[in-house]
Amino acid sequence: MDQVVQKPAEIPGYTLAITAESLYLLNLLAIPGLAFLILLWLFFKYENSSPLLGACHLRQTFSASIWAGVLLLLVNGVIFAVGGYQTPYTWVIAVLYFTICHTTLVLLGLLGLAKAIAGQSFHYPLIGPTC
Amino acid sequence: MLYSSQAVAKPYFIAAIALFVGQILFGLIIGLQYVVGDFLFPILPFNVARMVHTHLLIVWLLLGFMGAAYFIVPEEADKELHSPKLAILLFWVFLIMVVLTLLGYLLVSYATLANLTGNRFWPTMGREYLEQPTISKLVLLIVAIGFVYNIGMTIFQGRKTVINLVLLTGLIGLAVLFLFAFYNPDNVVLGKYYRWWTIHLWFECVWLLIMAALLAFVLMKITGVARELIDKWLYVITAAVLMTGILGTGHHYYWIGTPEYWQWWGSIFSAIEPIPFFVLTVFAFTMVNIRCCEHPNKAATLWALGTAVVAFLGAGVLGFLQALAPINYYTHGTQITSAHAHLAFFGAYAMVVLTMISYAMPMLRGRAAANSHRSQVLEKWSFWLMTVSMTFIALLITTAGTLQVYWQRFVAEPLPFMAVQEKLVVFYWMREVAGLIFLIGLVVYVISFFVGGEDKGETSAGVN
Numbered sequence: 304m305d306q307v308v309q310k311p312a313e314i315p316g317y318t319l320a321i322t323a324e325s326l327y328l329l330n331l332l333a334i335p336g337l338a339f340l341i342l343l344w345l346f347f348k349y350e351n352s353s354p355l356l357g358a359c360h361l362r363q364t365f366s367a368s369i370w371a372g373v374l375l376l377l378v379n380g381v382i383f384a385v386g387g388y389q390t391p392y393t394w395v396i397a398v399l400y401f402t403i404c405h406t407t408l409v410l411l412g413l414l415g416l417a418k419a420i421a422g423q424s425f426h427y428p429l430i431g432p433t434c
Numbered sequence: 435m436l437y438s439s440q441a442v443a444k445p446y447f448i449a450a451i452a453l454f455v456g457q458i459l460f461g462l463i464i465g466l467q468y469v470v471g472d473f474l475f476p477i478l479p480f481n482v483a484r485m486v487h488t489h490l491l492i493v494w495l496l497l498g499f500m501g502a503a504y505f506i507v508p509e510e511a512d513k514e515l516h517s518p519k520l521a522i523l524l525f526w527v528f529l530i531m532v533v534l535t536l537l538g539y540l541l542v543s544y545a546t547l548a549n550l551t552g553n554r555f556w557p558t559m560g561r562e563y564l565e566q567p568t569i570s571k572l573v574l575l576i577v578a579i580g581f582v583y584n585i586g587m588t589i590f591q592g593r594k595t596v597i598n599l600v601l602l603t604g605l606i607g608l609a610v611l612f613l614f615a616f617y618n619p620d621n622v623v624l625g626k627y628y629r630w631w632t633i634h635l636w637f638e639c640v641w642l643l644i645m646a647a648l649l650a651f652v653l654m655k656i657t658g659v660a661r662e663l664i665d666k667w668l669y670v671i672t673a674a675v676l677m678t679g680i681l682g683t684g685h686h687y688y689w690i691g692t693p694e695y696w697q698w699w700g701s702i703f704s705a706i707e708p709i710p711f712f713v714l715t716v717f718a719f720t721m722v723n724i725r726c727c728e729h730p731n732k733a734a735t736l737w738a739l740g741t742a743v744v745a746f747l748g749a750g751v752l753g754f755l756q757a758l759a760p761i762n763y764y765t766h767g768t769q770i771t772s773a774h775a776h777l778a779f780f781g782a783y784a785m786v787v788l789t790m791i792s793y794a795m796p797m798l799r800g801r802a803a804a805n806s807h808r809s810q811v812l813e814k815w816s817f818w819l820m821t822v823s824m825t826f827i828a829l830l831i832t833t834a835g836t837l838q839v840y841w842q843r844f845v846a847e848p849l850p851f852m853a854v855q856e857k858l859v860v861f862y863w864m865r866e867v868a869g870l871i872f873l874i875g876l877v878v879y880v881i882s883f884f885v886g887g888e889d890k891g892e893t894s895a896g897v898n
Contacts, residue, residue: 311724391836391837391840391841392837394836394840395833395836395837398832398836399829399832399833399836402751402752402755402832403829406747406751409751410715410743410746410747413712413715413716413719413746414719416716417715417716417718417719417720417723418719418723420716420720420723421720421723421724423723
């Protein structure tokens with residue numbers, strides 16, 4: 304059988320798609336805030352002018368990053384505000400919630416990055432707009 | 435199956451699954467002993483059952499790795515295995531050693547076993563994961579050397595591929611690093627220091643190379659993606675494993691009497707240890723995204739993707755959760771460590787062996803490329819039952835561990851160990867229920883091999 308040579312890199316918007324997904328993951332894992340600011344800049348600069356693939360990943364990651372901020376910072380803040388620091392079950396809920404929520408967001412980012420590398424669009428379930 | 439000598443993998447896989455069942459049964463026993471303290475006492479004390487549980491874990495995974503290597507290497511090297519007879523001989527030697535060691539654990543006291551096996555002449559027993567009598571360790575070493583020789587000669591005389599070479603690097607590392615299991619100095623700090631050269635550098639370094647090679651092989655076969663692309667990803671993963679895993683050993687050196695600088699080095703390199711798992715997950719999904727779903731073995735595809743994800747969760751996320759020294763100061767040796775160990779071993783190693791078995795076994799049993807649809811449906815059920823229940827086990831003992839840390843180590847007036855354990859009973863009961871569901875999943879997995887139907891043939895995938 305002939306070997307199918309895949310060249311997703313030739314799809315317009317490929318680099319932007321990978322950049323957007325990488326920034327989303329960097330915001331969650333390594334440089335929170337700074338990576339989001341760069342993503343924000345990319346979003347306003349390229350959202351309406353980039354090819355379909357790049358625009359899709361840009362919109363998805365921008366929306367997902369905002370949701371990530373709300374889910375990780377705001378909800379955890381509420382957990383501690385309501386439960387207080389001195390209750391063991393507050394820590395249980397906070398640790399489990401943060402671990403599950405953060406990991407889910409990172410996993411979605413990994414799937415998004417894998418789709419971007421393969422030159423395909425990706426929709427973040429629940430937290431991503433339609434492409 | 436391209437070469438008849440690949441068939442030597444079959445007994446290895448069968449024995450691996452049998453020992454896996456044994457491991458889970460003993461896991462359920464010790465899980466029950468957590469809540470019913472005198473269950474099976476004095477016939478089977480907790481410390482013995484736990485030792486059997488971890489011993490079976492290591493030996494079934496080793497059998498799985500050896501079987502996988504015997505299946506992969508001839509195909510990759512493009513020639514028959516150097517010596518199929520040696521492979522079968524080593525299988526029986528290894529299995530006899532495993533059974534005798536188990537009987538020793540179960541039938542006599544550990545002190546008597548040490549005495550009977552002459553531990554006083556070369557003391558290596560009495561350390562977690564390395565409890566085996568010295569003579570068992572020697573047999574394991576001989577098997578490892580014979581196995582690496584057989585695999586090495588096959589590769590040496592045949593085609594050298596990146597998958598073969600990464601696999602061989604991992605297997606040589608496995609054999610060489612096991613030598614430190616024989617070094618057990620009187621100085622406890624030194625003893626613990628070098629013990630991690632076997633334990634950590636196995637589980638968090640060279641075994642990862644083996645896992646990456648196995649996963650790369652299966653992904654290449656089931657997706658049909660070009661070998662060159664797989665090779666590039668494998669280079670990146672190998673580099674990431676070696677750069678993070680070797681100095682990541684430092685996270686075992688925080689509190690054992692080693693210099694304080696290990697708290698920095700251990701923290702820094704442990705913080706980046708999730709990177710290979712991160713890359714592995716992106717790799718697996720990218721390969722399937724690029725060229726998915728042509729191979730008829732859907733169950734193997736599911737196992738391969740599951741391996742990447744659960745390894746990332748168990749080894750990457752739950753490992754990082756307690757890897758930094760200031761956090762590990764509180765979490766060290768609690769149920770949080772146990773949660774990490776369970777999900778990491780299952781995700782990274784048990785699942786990759788099950789992936790290999792899922793891919794190879796239909797061909798080893800004379801089928802074209804995959805089991806029947808009905809068999810695969812059952813196998814997928816087993817995947818979800820085992821994966822979800824193991825995830826729940828990890829979450830339940832993370833919960834128990836968080837409470838344990840709080841009551842035992844964080845509050846101004848800490849509670850004694852057993853007082854805390856009594857407060858955690860409800861989580862241990864739930865863990866036991868999840869363990870039972872895991873066992874059901876494993877039974878379904880075994881049953882799936884005996885389900886008939888029309889087997890699925892080869893497709894265009896798997897031409898590399």
